[in-house]
Amino acid sequence: MIGTWSYGDEKGQYKNTKIVLNPSIDPSTLHPPAPQATWTFSNSQPFPIRVTDSRIYVDAKINGVPGRFILDTGASGIALFDEFANRANLKTVDRSHAFGIGGTATSLVRKADTVEIGGNTLSNVIVTSLDEQFQDSQNFEKPDGLMGFDIFAGSIVDLTLSAGTMRISDPSAGPAAPPVGGYPMAVDLANGTPRVPVKLDGKLEIVATLDTGAMALVLMSNQVEHHGINLLANRDTGFLGGNAAIGGIGGYEKTVCGPLSRIVVGPFIYTGIEACESPNWSLHNGLLGLDFLKHFDYVFDYPHGLLYMTHKD
Numbered sequence: 324m325i326g327t328w329s330y331g332d333e334k335g336q337y338k339n340t341k342i343v344l345n346p347s348i349d350p351s352t353l354h355p356p357a358p359q360a361t362w363t364f365s366n367s368q369p370f371p372i373r374v375t376d377s378r379i380y381v382d383a384k385i386n387g388v389p390g391r392f393i394l395d396t397g398a399s400g401i402a403l404f405d406e407f408a409n410r411a412n413l414k415t416v417d418r419s420h421a422f423g424i425g426g427t428a429t430s431l432v433r434k435a436d437t438v439e440i441g442g443n444t445l446s447n448v449i450v451t452s453l454d455e456q457f458q459d460s461q462n463f464e465k466p467d468g469l470m471g472f473d474i475f476a477g478s479i480v481d482l483t484l485s486a487g488t489m490r491i492s493d494p495s496a497g498p499a500a501p502p503v504g505g506y507p508m509a510v511d512l513a514n515g516t517p518r519v520p521v522k523l524d525g526k527l528e529i530v531a532t533l534d535t536g537a538m539a540l541v542l543m544s545n546q547v548e549h550h551g552i553n554l555l556a557n558r559d560t561g562f563l564g565g566n567a568a569i570g571g572i573g574g575y576e577k578t579v580c581g582p583l584s585r586i587v588v589g590p591f592i593y594t595g596i597e598a599c600e601s602p603n604w605s606l607h608n609g610l611l612g613l614d615f616l617k618h619f620d621y622v623f624d625y626p627h628g629l630l631y632m633t634h635k636d
Contacts, residue, residue, distance in 0.1 A: 359447050362477050362493070366442025369481070369488035377538040377613060379482075381470055381489060383440040385450075386411040390467035394482075394489075396623075397534025397610065398471025399515040401438065401450040407467035408433055408452035416449075429454070440474065443491045448473060469536060472515040475623050482621040485635040499624040505631035506589050517623070517630055521609065522587040526551045529609045531588075537612030541583060541598040546606040554581025554598055586615070591634060593618075 329336045372394065373380040379394040385403070388411040403413070408431070417432035431452045438445040450473075474480070474491075479499045481490040501507065511518040511530065521531040527550045529543060583598035593615055604610075622631040 358477065360449070360473065360477070361446050363444045363446065364478070364491070364493040365444070367490065367492045368442075369483065369486070369490040370441040372482075372487055372489045374484050374487050374617070376617075378464065378466075379484070379535050379613070380464065380466065381440065383438060383470065385435050385438050386413065387437070387439075388412075391464065392468050392470045393466050393536055394474075395469040395471045395534070395536030396475070397516050397532050397536045398469045400471050401435075401448065401468065401473045402430075402471065403433075403450055403452045403468035404466075405431070405452050405454045408450070411435070413450065413452065438473075440470070441489060441491050443478070445473065445477075471536075475625050476515070477626065479626070480621075480623040482623065484617055485620055494624065494626040498627040498629055499622050499631070502620070502622055502631055502633050505620075505622060505633040506591075508589055508630045508632055510628065510630040512625055512628060519588060519630075521611065523547065523609075524552050524584050525587075527606075529607045531609040531611045533616060534610050535613055535616055537610055538614075540580075540612045541586065541596055541609065541615065542578070542601055542604065542612070543598060543609035544604040544606045545579065545600040545602050547600065550606075552583070554579065554583060554600060586611075588615075589632065591619075591632070 324339060324342050327336075327338045380391050381394045382389065382391055384390070385407075388407070390407050390411075403411075413433040413435055415431050415433050418429070433450050433452050435448045435450050436446065438448050452468075477494070479492045479494050481488075481492070481499075481502075483489070508517075508519050517533045518530045519533060520528060522528050523543065527547055531541075531543075578599040578601050580597060580599040583596050585592055585594040586596065587593075588611070596614065618634060618636050620633045620635050622629070624630070
């Protein structure tokens with residue numbers, strides 16, 4: 324049996340203090356606890372968002388304090404920067420760690436009374452705050468944080484990038500209606516983010532996170548080199564070839580980048596793309612960033628396990 328285990332750089336964070344073999348278990352204890360956060364749906368109409376080449380920005384109020392946030396489908400929750408969290412008077416309830424492409428970062432667990440977005444309100448929300456901040460150099464934006472899983476989990480979200488709008492609606496009426504031309508994806512939501520099957524260069528199948536918070540990259544394991552995918556095989560394509568640094572929560576990660584001939588997602592084929600290899604990803608996992616995702620509109624229906632993608636070009 325495992326006695327101690329850790330996350331990140333700290334050793335021995337967690338310990339097993341008692342082990343019982345084959346105990347009797349009440350079946351009711353196997354169900355997850357009821358969510359504490361609740362939605363009040365007051366607006367079922369689309370509201371504007373800002374879509375750039377590298378980010379999707381959404382305006383929201385936390386505890387009544389307005390801010391601008393990156394809409395990040397690859398985030399497993401709502402993450403705020405400490406500067407904004409302090410301004411919004413969020414109560415600190417614990418300390419933790421946040422995990423991202425760059426590794427781990429120390430974080431605070433805080434409680435927001437309300438998160439208002441598009442005329443709808445999510446109440447009693449646990450969020451994370453980080454003592455770091457960055458500026459989007461391409462758009463001169465200084466976001467106040469990231470809006471991830473919690474915004475999607477208990478609602479139906481229509482993300483219409485082609486029109487620059489978003490709509491949040493009540494899932495209690497039933498599953499989302501399939502949009503015209505929308506393709507239903509085989510989506511895995513087990514870790515709170517959307518993951519779909521992807522085929523690389525017709526050679527290797529992976530499960531990739533659809534990550535609107537990643538600027539313009541396809542990210543995959545460096546083990547793909549052993550399966551016939553060599554990003555540096557052709558240096559005359561005009562793509563970046565060689566080493567690069569990808570920034571995220573926790574810092575930066577060194578990667579090798581180059582051209583990838585194509586990826587296949589459902590019925591959609593995307594060719595002529597730049598991709599990067601990461602030593603911290605397993606062979607059959609990866610990430611699709613906004614450079615791919617911006618070509619589609621979406622319906623996220625997490626409560627019913629549905630995701631529709633509609634090609635808009």
